[in-house]
Amino acid sequence: MRFRFSQRPIDTESARRELADLGAGGYVSFEGWVRDFNEGREVTRLEYEAFQELAVKEGERILAEAAARFPIKHALCIHRIGSLALADMAVWVGVSAAHRGEAFDACRFIIDEVKHRVPIWKKEHYRDGDSGWVNCERCAAAPHAHDHAHDAA
């Protein structure tokens, strides 16, 4: 059960071979691709960065959780970092299992958890020249609740 980062395009053929198992009756993979729009804005490219030391630990915890929940043989997740163009693959998840149901379920579980928990950040560059960190900027600047005494002493 491995999680790793790649600076270069993900080699899905060699990744898939890592999941091979004579007891596996099926294999499911998910690919995340860079698309040309997000929240109504035209996207031209993405940059990914990660806090790799913690991200690998958290990613491997997610894979271990998947293995505990679903009877799977092997699981692997590879995430890109750096600058990505439209249509590039940003993330790859592969799972092998005895039966297809567990492989589908575990693959879905892994990608959902990775998106929510692993310290990876994505900066979108837009057609209009603007850019922004996803999930960080539009909802930022929530008012800081500073609690100064109004009782005097």
Place this chain on the structure above:
Amino acid sequence: MNAGDSPSVELGFAAHRAPAPVHGLILAGGASSRMKRDKAALEYEGKNQLDRCYALLSRHLARVYVSVRESQVRDTARVRYPLIVDAVAGEGPIVGIRSAMAAHKDAAWLVLACDLPFLTDAALEQLLAERDPTALATAFRSAHDGLPEPLCAVWEPAAAAALAAYQATGASCPRKFLMRHAARLLEPRDRRALDNVNTPEEYDRALLSLESPPMQLKVQYYALMREQAGRSEETVETSAVTPGDLYSELQARYGFTLSREQLKVAVNSEFAPWSRRLAAGDAVVFIPPVAGG
């Protein structure tokens, strides 16, 4: 100006009137309702806060008074000091400030709350040096929210009438008063000096912080925070006890737009609670909302 002033002095008053002398006023009449103990009697570094505060103000001002309620005039912590007893109706610090103004009409007042254990001589020097006697008050701008800090401020005699009128409308918050009136606001050079202590938890943290010598931590920044800090890592010298304290300090320094509630924190490459006790050499990473996939 008293009745003996000559007409020529009156004509030129705007340009030549000397600033009012500044007296010190420590507000020690509050209810300490959130602390559930008298904040003036809380001890830091072996002395109670009222004594510390009085000693601090006395290094800068010749006359320092303690503002109390009528019921506190025989209180052992307060009785040794010159007292100004609340003499106007109402609630809150505005009562103490107005009572002092009524007792010494020609004085300006450097008003201090009794819950600022980190306040330094340098902060008072800055406040007095940058005082603007033509404003109703001179106050620091909070490093946390940019609003005026009314309880570490110089209040000019001219504010007395405006405060009376303000209180007559049913208002009592001196901060909102300073936001609406002509106050001079200063950027505090020492941002920690104005951190106040209102709850038992804040008191515990303040004690730890005052006792712990500054230490060096390694801080790494990612994504939006890296851009806002203008660096990806640095060594920080700090007295912060927890990652929460450290974030407040760094947010004030770099103007991070993300609130603490939006972040997670990692210490030594593992997620950690905001209340974790930091140790010298720890590596701290604040984690903005993630967006993998």
